[in-house]
Amino acid sequence: MVLDYILKDLGITGDFENREVTMITDNSAKVCEGCIFVCIEGRRFDGHTKAAEAVENGAAAVVVQKDMGLKNQILVENTRSAYAKICAAFYGHPENKLKIIGVTGTNGKTTSCFILKSVLDKLGHKTGLLGTVKNIVGDKEYPAVLTTPDCYELFGLYAEMVECGCEYCVMEVSSQALDQRRVDGVHFDAAIFTNLTQDHLDYHGSFENYKAAKRMLFENSDIAILNIDDEAAWEMVEGTNCKAVTCSVENNNCDYSAKNIRIAASGVKYELVSNANIGRVRFGVPGKFSVYNSMGAAVCLVELGMDFREVLDALAECAGVPGRMEVVPTETPYTVIIDYAHTPDGLENVLNCVREITEGRVITVFGCGGDRDKTKRPIMGEIATKLSDVAVITSDNPRSEDPESIIEDITAGIGKHNSKVIVDSDRTGAIKKALETAKEGDIVILAGKGQETYQILASGKIHFDEREVVAKILSEKVGENK
Numbered sequence: 425m426v427l428d429y430i431l432k433d434l435g436i437t438g439d440f441e442n443r444e445v446t447m448i449t450d451n452s453a454k455v456c457e458g459c460i461f462v463c464i465e466g467r468r469f470d471g472h473t474k475a476a477e478a479v480e481n482g483a484a485a486v487v488v489q490k491d492m493g494l495k496n497q498i499l500v501e502n503t504r505s506a507y508a509k510i511c512a513a514f515y516g517h518p519e520n521k522l523k524i525i526g527v528t529g530t531n532g533k534t535t536s537c538f539i540l541k542s543v544l545d546k547l548g549h550k551t552g553l554l555g556t557v558k559n560i561v562g563d564k565e566y567p568a569v570l571t572t573p574d575c576y577e578l579f580g581l582y583a584e585m586v587e588c589g590c591e592y593c594v595m596e597v598s599s600q601a602l603d604q605r606r607v608d609g610v611h612f613d614a615a616i617f618t619n620l621t622q623d624h625l626d627y628h629g630s631f632e633n634y635k636a637a638k639r640m641l642f643e644n645s646d647i648a649i650l651n652i653d654d655e656a657a658w659e660m661v662e663g664t665n666c667k668a669v670t671c672s673v674e675n676n677n678c679d680y681s682a683k684n685i686r687i688a689a690s691g692v693k694y695e696l697v698s699n700a701n702i703g704r705v706r707f708g709v710p711g712k713f714s715v716y717n718s719m720g721a722a723v724c725l726v727e728l729g730m731d732f733r734e735v736l737d738a739l740a741e742c743a744g745v746p747g748r749m750e751v752v753p754t755e756t757p758y759t760v761i762i763d764y765a766h767t768p769d770g771l772e773n774v775l776n777c778v779r780e781i782t783e784g785r786v787i788t789v790f791g792c793g794g795d796r797d798k799t800k801r802p803i804m805g806e807i808a809t810k811l812s813d814v815a816v817i818t819s820d821n822p823r824s825e826d827p828e829s830i831i832e833d834i835t836a837g838i839g840k841h842n843s844k845v846i847v848d849s850d851r852t853g854a855i856k857k858a859l860e861t862a863k864e865g866d867i868v869i870l871a872g873k874g875q876e877t878y879q880i881l882a883s884g885k886i887h888f889d890e891r892e893v894v895a896k897i898l899s900e901k902v903g904e905n906k
Contacts, residue, residue: 529618628812764874802837
């Protein structure tokens with residue numbers, strides 16, 4: 425792709441050499457001959473400080489939002505937005521050749537996207553997926569570094585989806601991605617709002633800023649599928665032109681509602697009701713949140729023109745999502761479940777779900793991430809000890825922070841709740857203590873890591889897969905008993 429073409433596509437004119445563009449990056453360490461270097465002004469680093477060096481190293485152009493006095497500079501109002509649009513032009517606008525469904529909210533994004541992809545595939549619509557667990561393009565799977573990829577990777581994945589014949593792309597759209605304008609220029613055929621609770625305040629600074637970032641998704645969507653049981657739902661579409669379609673478990677004044685809900689260890693059953701249709705839904709993941717996630721996905725596809733009955737039939741065949749209420753195979757009289765719950769609302773939802781299906785006690789292993797929102801730590805401590813019979817407080821990606829300091833923040837919220845509290849900053853040791861405590865009929869919930877197979881410590885990232893940890897602990901216990 426030549427530079428002139430990209431610039432004309434963006435409506436930019438100027439005296440630029442008609443050079444072949446090799447790649448686009450906002451990372452100064454990746455600058456190479458013929459690339460376009462986009463200077464992003466971040467909180468810790470300003471890419472403009474590397475603009476001149478990028479030109480010296482052979483960049484075809486540098487994109488800036490302040491005049492650097494460089495021959496090859498492209499001056500724009502917002503380099504973050506320009507980055508997305510330049511990447512789109514570089515790849516020939518693959519986003520316009522796909523039907524794109526976005527999902528945003530604090531919790532439920534990953535499960536909703538997996539449901540959407542599963543149902544679409546079963547109905548004969550080849551679908552790509554972008555999200556927290558992994559990115560899927562045709563028969564290929566790629567590890568996900570960010571919930572919503574960097575612009576250059578994002579549009580590259582779109583292009584690959586188009587090339588392999590995908591009709592749809594379903595994707596998680598995070599608040600950070602929206603705030604950083606990674607999806608600027610992308611048109612969403614539909615967007616789902618799941619819920620909004622406290623998270624990422626370390627990044628956004630306030631709940632209002634967090635909410636405003638989420639709302640940006642609906643400014644460029646045709647249809648909004650709203651969970652109106654969440655009080656923020658209507659704010660998502662206020663002042664936008666998208667069609668609002670409402671869903672509820674608790675409110676009859678909506679377009680679609682879930683009735684006669686039954687929750688069991690095997691999953692959920694309910695009746696999906698609208699003015700035009702009523703049908704029975706079966707989804708194999710337990711919990712009230714599974715009603716919301718499955719209903720939002722089903723309604724989205726019906727609103728996009730899919731047959732109501734066919735959608736519900738396909739929904740019944742959906743498999744579970746890695747790291748979401750995932751039962752770990754064990755030959756024990758108790759059950760071990762892994763879940764990604766890492767926010768106050770997510771943890772509360774999961775523990776309430778487990779409480780509904782357990783015959784014995786709820787034993788919870790959890791921690792809070794380092795270098796992240798500290799205000800949620802005591803809140804999660806209160807929730808875990810209030811809703812568990814035994815709470816084992818430990819580490820969860822402490823990063824540069826002292827694990828013991830994070831645990832102190834968590835225990836500040838415990839108060840006078842009745843659960844037995846065990847503290848072990850070593851996550852393997854914490855899991856071992858939980859398993860040693862468990863008895864017949866209990867459920868041990870390992871919260872926070874979900875699909876992750878690593879721990880991020882001050883010394884760096886190490887391999888840590890809780891499935892392997894559980895298996896090893898149990899095998900060692902068997903060996904001791906022989």
